Amino acid sequence: MFSTKQLSEEQIATIKSWAAAGARLPDIQLKMHEEMNLPITYMDTRFVILDLGIELAKDDVAVEVPDDLAQEESHTGGVQVTMDDMPLSGMIVSGKAVFSDGERAIWTIDQNGQPGLEPETAAYDPTEEDIVEFQKQLRALIQSLRE
Template sequence: MFSASKLTQEQKEALKQWAAEGATMSDLQRRLKDDFDHTLTYMDTRFLILDLGIELIEEPKVVKKEEEEKPAPVPTGTVTTTMDTLTLPGALVSGKVTFSDGETGVWMLDQTGRPGLDPDTPGYRPTPEDIKEFQIQLRDLIQKSGL
């Protein structure tokens, strides 16, 4: 294990300067090797930085536009329910639903007839009115399919 006491005051100041210039932990590790011939593990470098009280400057993470903001659902004012032509595994029937506020999800009836709804937005809860309309449309779809 490497100790900060093995560094001269000049080397400690150099580390602080590099960090102030935006060097990363890996940069400091490499420069300790290249400039001062001190070979440290990444963990030793990390402990050294902590011992010397050096704070690294973190660059703000660049977030891609699509990660930054998901497109808001487009409210349609109506509930639309469709049935899949290729049923989900383990389901008797399955399909997709778009609620009046534009939120979407996948629905299914399992082999025992239990309904399931998996909204695309985690934690989403449709309004009671939308649930009622969804149930009506679901019943109509199932009757038309002959199940």
């Protein structure tokens, strides 16, 4: 397991500058490996970021989810899926989804690999087509973590 004690002050400053410039967790992991010659796992990178108290930009993987009402009203259809840089507590990964009808949900995968989908509207049930597209985009996001 990797520890922040293995990092020099210069390396810590560099990691903080990457985050300040908008680097995402996978970007930081890759840069630590390539530029600092530190082969580090995604999970260990997460812990380093947490240990150093670094704030990362939120939800900048894939397509951005609209935040205000005007943007929601202009939703053009299709499914949009994003992944959180810092997963929700107790989850391996989490993120947000906007379905073709504009309905929004939070998705999670827990430490047992169990998926979850929590729509904002209690009884909302996405269409079969939206679920297929959601799964396709989610697979692509998770695959990007492995690369």
